[in-house]
Amino acid sequence: MKEQIQQHVKNLLAEGKIKGFLGLRQQGTDIGPYLFTTADELEDLSLGDRQDPGDSRYPLDKILKRIAHKYPTDTFGVLVRGCDERALRQLFAVSMLHRDRVIPVGFACPSELAEKHQCWKPFPDALVAGEVSPGFAGGEDAVGARLDLLAKLQEWFDTFDTCVKCYGCRNICPVCYCHDCTLEEAALLPTGDIPPANPNFLMTRAMHMVGRSLCVYCGLCEEVCPANIPLKSLYKLVAKVVGQEGTTPEGRAAQQKTSGSGQQAVGSQG
Amino acid sequence: MVGLAAAFGSGAMTNSIAEIEDADCIFVIGSNTTSSHPLVATRIFRAIAKGAKLVVADPRKIQLALKADTHVRHNLGTDVALLNGMMHVILKNNWHDQQFVEERCEGFEEFKQLIDNYPPEKVAEITGVSADDIAKIAEYYAKAEAASIIYCMGITQHTTGVDNVKSLANLAMLTGNMGKESTGVNPLRGQNNVQGACDMGGLPNVYSGYQAVNVIDNQTKFESAWNAKLSDQIGLTIPFMLSGLSEGTLKALYVVGENPMVSDPDIGHVEKAIKNTEFLVVQDIFLTPTAELAHVVLPGTSFAEKDGTFTNTERRVQLLRKAIEPVGESKPDWEIIQEISNRFGYEMNYESAEDIMKEISTLTPSYGGITYERLQGDGLAWPCPDKEHPGTKFLHKDKFARGLGLFHAIDYQPPAEVVDDEYPFWLSTGRVHVHYHTGTMTRVSPTLHAEIPEGKLEMHPEDGERLGVRQGEKVKVASRRGEIIAKVILTDRVDVGVVFMPFHFVETCANVLTNPAHDPIAKIPEFKVCAVKVEKAA
Ligand code: SF4
Ligand code: SF4
Ligand code: SF4
Ligand code: SF4
Numbered sequence: 001m002k003e004q005i006q007q008h009v010k011n012l013l014a015e016g017k018i019k020g021f022l023g024l025r026q027q028g029t030d031i032g033p034y035l036f037t038t039a040d041e042l043e044d045l046s047l048g049d050r051q052d053p054g055d056s057r058y059p060l061d062k063i064l065k066r067i068a069h070k071y072p073t074d075t076f077g078v079l080v081r082g083c084d085e086r087a088l089r090q091l092f093a094v095s096m097l098h099r100d101r102v103i104p105v106g107f108a109c110p111s112e113l114a115e116k117h118q119c120w121k122p123f124p125d126a127l128v129a130g131e132v133s134p135g136f137a138g139g140e141d142a143v144g145a146r147l148d149l150l151a152k153l154q155e156w157f158d159t160f161d162t163c164v165k166c167y168g169c170r171n172i173c174p175v176c177y178c179h180d181c182t183l184e185e186a187a188l189l190p191t192g193d194i195p196p197a198n199p200n201f202l203m204t205r206a207m208h209m210v211g212r213s214l215c216v217y218c219g220l221c222e223e224v225c226p227a228n229i230p231l232k233s234l235y236k237l238v239a240k241v242v243g244q245e246g247t248t249p250e251g252r253a254a255q256q257k258t259s260g261s262g263q264q265a266v267g268s269q270g
Numbered sequence: 271m272v273g274l275a276a277a278f279g280s281g282a283m284t285n286s287i288a289e290i291e292d293a294d295c296i297f298v299i300g301s302n303t304t305s306s307h308p309l310v311a312t313r314i315f316r317a318i319a320k321g322a323k324l325v326v327a328d329p330r331k332i333q334l335a336l337k338a339d340t341h342v343r344h345n346l347g348t349d350v351a352l353l354n355g356m357m358h359v360i361l362k363n364n365w366h367d368q369q370f371v372e373e374r375c376e377g378f379e380e381f382k383q384l385i386d387n388y389p390p391e392k393v394a395e396i397t398g399v400s401a402d403d404i405a406k407i408a409e410y411y412a413k414a415e416a417a418s419i420i421y422c423m424g425i426t427q428h429t430t431g432v433d434n435v436k437s438l439a440n441l442a443m444l445t446g447n448m449g450k451e452s453t454g455v456n457p458l459r460g461q462n463n464v465q466g467a468c469d470m471g472g473l474p475n476v477y478s479g480y481q482a483v484n485v486i487d488n489q490t491k492f493e494s495a496w497n498a499k500l501s502d503q504i505g506l507t508i509p510f511m512l513s514g515l516s517e518g519t520l521k522a523l524y525v526v527g528e529n530p531m532v533s534d535p536d537i538g539h540v541e542k543a544i545k546n547t548e549f550l551v552v553q554d555i556f557l558t559p560t561a562e563l564a565h566v567v568l569p570g571t572s573f574a575e576k577d578g579t580f581t582n583t584e585r586r587v588q589l590l591r592k593a594i595e596p597v598g599e600s601k602p603d604w605e606i607i608q609e610i611s612n613r614f615g616y617e618m619n620y621e622s623a624e625d626i627m628k629e630i631s632t633l634t635p636s637y638g639g640i641t642y643e644r645l646q647g648d649g650l651a652w653p654c655p656d657k658e659h660p661g662t663k664f665l666h667k668d669k670f671a672r673g674l675g676l677f678h679a680i681d682y683q684p685p686a687e688v689v690d691d692e693y694p695f696w697l698s699t700g701r702v703h704v705h706y707h708t709g710t711m712t713r714v715s716p717t718l719h720a721e722i723p724e725g726k727l728e729m730h731p732e733d734g735e736r737l738g739v740r741q742g743e744k745v746k747v748a749s750r751r752g753e754i755i756a757k758v759i760l761t762d763r764v765d766v767g768v769v770f771m772p773f774h775f776v777e778t779c780a781n782v783l784t785n786p787a788h789d790p791i792a793k794i795p796e797f798k799v800c801a802v803k804v805e806k807a808a
Contacts, residue, residue: 027591029647161336162315164308164703165721184720191721192759194304194333194703226312228319 001107002047004129005079008105010039012077018103019071022064023079024048024056031056033063035076047079053113054081059174059220061087065096073101080104083117083218085124087174090214096177108132117219120252138253143230149237156234160198162227169221169231170205175214182208202234210239213247272792273435274455277443278665279672281480282465284454285418285664286584286651291316293452295414297407299327299349299438300424300798303334305703307458307583310420323414325407327352328424329698330728330770331763340407343765344397346696347428347685347799353437354682355393356408357385357444365412367446374675375443381677388682396682412445416452423700426457427797429686431789436678443675449666459583461707462573466581469637469652470630474505479634495633498616507793508534509786515543522549526603527570531559532708532776535784535795536751553606556710559776569600576602578623579645581652585662587640588649685799686787689767693749693801695733696768699780700798709774725775726757729804733767734760737806744807747771749800752782755807769804773797 005023012018013036025034026046036042050056064078080088085104091097106123108130114122118136147155170176170183182204183189189204190197209215215235222232236248245251275281290296290313304311311334318324318337326338327349335341344352360366361382371378390401397404411417419442425434438455447453459465471478481488484502493500506514508530514520516539523544534540544550544563552564561567573580575596581587596602601609604626608618620626624642631637636653644650650661665671689696701707704718712718727747729739739745741760746753747769756771756778764770771780785800 028589161333162304162311164304164311164333166308167717184717186720192702195336226308228312228315 001129002045005047005105005107006042006045008128009036009042009045009077012103012105013037013039017075018077019074020067021077021079021105022060022067023105024058024060033058033060035067047107053110054117057081057218057220057223059087059172059218060084061091061097061174062177064102065091065177068097068101075101075103077103077105080106080124080126081109082106082119082121082123083216084174085126086121086216087218090175090216091177094177111135117217118249119217120249120256136249136253138250138257141233141236141250143233144237147230147233147237149234149241157199159229160202161195163195163198163202163229164227165194165196165201166226168224168226172220172224173209174218174220175209175216176205202229202231203238206231206235206238207242209235210242210244210247213244215239215247217249273432274439274457275480276432277436277439277676277678278448278455278670280665280670281468282585282665283456283458283583284448284666285452285456286586287313289452289454289664290314290418290420290456291320291452293317293322293414293416293418295323295325295410295417296420297325297327297411297417298334298338298420300426300434301420301422301458302328302330302332302424302700303420303422303458305333306422306701308703310458310583314420323410325410327407329765329768339410340403342397342399342403342407344399346698346768347430347796348397348682349425349428349434350430350437350680351388351393351396351682352399352404353434353441354385354388354680355390355397355399355404356411357441358388358393359390359405359408360412360444361385363409363412365409366444370446370448371444374449374670375677376674377677377679381440381679384679384681411441411447414447416450417442417445417447418453419447419455420458421456422458424798426789426792426794428794428799429787429789429796430683431794432791433678433680433683437680439675440677440680443677448675449664449668449670451664454664457583462582463580465583465585466579466587469581469634474507477633478630479636481634492633495629509788509793509795512540512543515547518546521547522551523547524551524553525560525564526553527555529554529558529560529708529710531563532779532781533773535781535786535797537779537782538752539786540781553603554710555600556714558708558710568606569598570606571596571600571602575600576623578602578604579627579649584651586649586651587637587645587654589642589645686796687750687785687800689801693803694767695802695804697747697749697780697783697800697802698768698770698798699773699784700770702772702774705772705774707774708776713774722772724757725772725778725780726759727804728759728761728764728770730762730764730766730768731760733769733804734758737804739806745804746807747783747802747804749783749785749802751785754778754780754782769802 009021021036024031024046025044031046031050048056060078061084092099104126105128106126108123111133114135120136122135123132189201219232239248296314324338326335326341329343329346390404394401419438442448442455476482477492489500489502530540550564551566552561553568553570554561555570555572574593577592578590579587611618631640639654639656639659640650654661702722704721705712739758742757744755745758746755773780785796788795
């Protein structure tokens, strides 16, 4: 799978279609984002599977936004999984990235990862490599069911008490792109203390994620949270409460089922 | 560290961070873990999710206290009494691990006799913690299958710091919570590499790997390796350097990556000492308040500009790789030291940080098997004596580093300075979540600065009312050593009669107030307790 990606990117570079390729590089056992500009460097390309599939993911789209800002007239390639591509479309939609200056190079996630992430479309449309697996077909979110938002509100709020206000959830989120972030607006969210003023702090972010259907349910926020707050589950539950159930993994899975066309229909979800 | 070394023979976190997750009881004392070591707090939260009991002993209602099964607020500086009280309950109920005590420890009888004098009722009077609570936390800790102790500066920064640590060691040995997975006595070290700096002999009494300078075999070993004559005398600790400077017996000071003008107790005294220095050299990455007083400033590099290793709190040696070239005229610390040494006429010819690690591994038994090649990935936790050794997850498995674990009979002693009519408030100092140490790195970050731009005094609302001070108003805080003006935060995070101040801020410098009285052995000052008076600022 990696060879196909490497070859594909080499071609893009050789043909002059891209100025660089934003992917992941492995050094020793460490994996991190890297902007590849020559074919040789691609030797060290990684797909982000250190020990287990997808255990070393980064919000490459968001990093690309910075690079594109610095080189506004150049075109770049970027490594994408299904969720990355979904995030990319969100960034296109608000002109944070320009559709014509980004070439996504995609690969599919294995079904075990899709199950783990409850991902209804574990592959991008810009698929270059990998075996397409059907993805999550709907069902209960274990954490969500255990901690139903309205029924267990106090339990959720108790969980919020572990937040150390590190901003990790926002910083890693591929679709948290605002220049002036509400979470840093001292007039709305008092500064100086941990846990931060809750439920305001965590619920503000939750509303931002679901209110405009931004969240692509990649789960990076939840993985990075040092307080182990089940953020992705929280966002799903908030989405249900505010009538955005259709944008949750369960909702998407249900839509795929009723549209009956399985994998073909998914291309349309943006 | 000295306390642990005396009890066990090795002064470091006994267990690894990841093991905390599987403890059945976690006893956190003198550590504001979510604020200062959030990723250790992660493991504590995970342990709670798996059903572990959390006991927090801290005079302040810290964030972790919100998640504790029991939070006790003992009076400042009464840790020994609290721990002795817990052990009294444990012995009385036979919750101790007799077999472990007999087979693996010594000094038990004397210790036991002393503990007899600490019935919970008496301890309650000293500590302000109810006898019931003492019994409860003793039971949680003693009855757990695997119980882990986590502590930090709230234990060590006292005139009885070493006693406090030895008492924690007593508690762990008494209950057999040593040398096993998810147990132990675990000091959290602050900086990413403070463990490494100590490991490398950045202390007055040891070479690398804690090899004492006054042991002749060590001296000759290092003399032949370095081809130089070495001293067998123990060097000076910071308090003695400062008094030496004041008195003129010490003429020059070379400060590397420290900021005593903000970080040391009784700043008035520090400033006098530093200004009295005939020749002051400061090597740092920013122009700190101390560097501003220097005759020569040598620009060091930040973590991003150098290769090397960091040894973290769990004894794990980790590789650091240079991401960018050194900015401006800055150089990695080892290069600066090498150049100075060469100009003094002692040739050093290291080519790289890796070169130095090669030397470290030949001279330091606990680092014997550590090479850059083996450090790729997750690194290695010492002791790692040879090239095949996989590193050590937890210490003292079948036997303590010193052979038998040593019980110490320790009596409670009050802090060096206690409140009186003139100075009626207890002052404690510490950190806030967004700032690091003297703020030389964090206060220049706009985001972190915006979160907490200034140092304020935490005070209980009842005290505020009594003094006629409202939220955010300015107060004058004075101790026997100096005074500062700061705004107040009225909060029940502190108890009535106790005030707290972070020490990161040079403008409202808490260390103008603190007491330089220090532990007789470790020489760590009593940052955590002194007496102050507070009044509304005019
Ligand atoms: S969310 Fe879906 S596309 Fe993204 S990593 Fe998980 S399985 Fe792959
Ligand atoms: S799952 Fe988290 S990181 Fe991913 S898009 Fe949603 S909020 Fe952002
Ligand atoms: S939390 Fe809200 S305001 Fe902040 S970056 Fe994300 S979407 Fe924007
Ligand atoms: S990542 Fe977790 S701890 Fe950090 S701010 Fe977000 S919710 Fe809080």
